[in-house]
Amino acid sequence: MKTGSASIDIAADWIRNCSxxxxxxxxxxxxxxxxxxxxxxxxxxxxxxxxxxxxxPEGFLKDPPLVWQWYDWRRKKVQDVQPNPGHFALxxxxxxxxxxxxxxQNVDGLHRRAGSQNLIExxxxxxxFKCFDRGHEQKEIAFDLKVPPHCQCGSMVRPSxxxxxxxxxxxxLKQSYDAAENCDVVLVVGTSGLVHPAAxxxxxxxxxxxxxxxxxxxxxxxxxxxxxxxAGPSGEILPKIVAGLKSKV
Ligand code: OAD
Numbered sequence: 001m002k003t004g005s006a007s008i009d010i011a012a013d014w015i016r017n018c019s020x021x022x023x024x025x026x027x028x029x030x031x032x033x034x035x036x037x038x039x040x041x042x043x044x045x046x047x048x049x050x051x052x053x054x055x056x057p058e059g060f061l062k063d064p065p066l067v068w069q070w071y072d073w074r075r076k077k078v079q080d081v082q083p084n085p086g087h088f089a090l091x092x093x094x095x096x097x098x099x100x101x102x103x104x105q106n107v108d109g110l111h112r113r114a115g116s117q118n119l120i121e122x123x124x125x126x127x128x129f130k131c132f133d134r135g136h137e138q139k140e141i142a143f144d145l146k147v148p149p150h151c152q153c154g155s156m157v158r159p160s161x162x163x164x165x166x167x168x169x170x171x172x173l174k175q176s177y178d179a180a181e182n183c184d185v186v187l188v189v190g191t192s193g194l195v196h197p198a199a200x201x202x203x204x205x206x207x208x209x210x211x212x213x214x215x216x217x218x219x220x221x222x223x224x225x226x227x228x229x230x231a232g233p234s235g236e237i238l239p240k241i242v243a244g245l246k247s248k249v
Pocket of ligand 1: 025026027028029031032037038039040051055105106123162163164189190191192193194195215216217218220232233234235
């Protein structure tokens with residue numbers, strides 16, 4: 001595996017010459033917007049509670065106000081921040097590469113706000129709501145409610161995100177598999193690679209011959225299987241890749 005600053009040029013070359021680019025992002029891409037990642041020991045989103053309490057159907061049923069207020073806090077935080085240069089760089093790459101799919105595990109909506117078009121939010125969106133029992137979509141929901149509101153059908157309302165133990169919506173999963181299997185370069189950005197099936201997508205692509213580029217300040221579960229590791233924050237590395245792409249267009 002290659003590392004180091006000359007690798008930015010290699011990454012730009014691979015992306016420039018690829019016919020289909022598949023991008024997978026995780027919480028790290030939003031860190032420079034001011035949103036904590038999940039597993040950061042000090043300030044991570046699970047710092048005071050664990051994922052079972054906050055991000056499972058069982059956790060929600062056990063303590064609906066706790067889960068509701070946690071998501072309300074995150075939705076406010078997301079509203080108060082802006083996409084960062086990493087998000088915008090991915091939007092620019094989409095404009096340069098003819099065939100581009102971005103799969104994000106993030107529920108914060110920042111890729112969409114930065115202008116990404118061919119985007120699959122594989123874990124849903126914190127900005128959308130549905131009812132717990134039947135999945136009825138909900139219109140706008142006010143901030144600062146202390147308990148979940150109810151759907152017309154009587155069920156509690158919940159955020160439209162994928163919790164642990166829940167299946168990824170079939171359409172989003174199929175589109176993600178198709179895009180991964182048909183690409184020739186994968187760019188993996190800011191994910192620990194611990195949550196499947198998202199974390200398996202780069203390796204589906206690798207089975208069909210794709211090269212994998214990883215951008216992350218730290219090595220991850222995925223690094224060993226990657227072809228190129230670009231160490232650093234995505235808000236710095238991705239704009240450099242864009243500059244590399246533009247320098248030879
Ligand atoms: P994690 O919190 O597990 O990992 C964040 C990754 O971002 C780590 O590998 C960090 O090294 C990296 N990172 C930190 N700062 C960065 C920066 N400035 N630029 C680039 N990378 C940076 O978050 P995810 O991998 O997204 O699922 O977590 C995957 C899923 O687990 C989430 O979608 C969520 C969570 O539980 C559900 O809620 C279902």
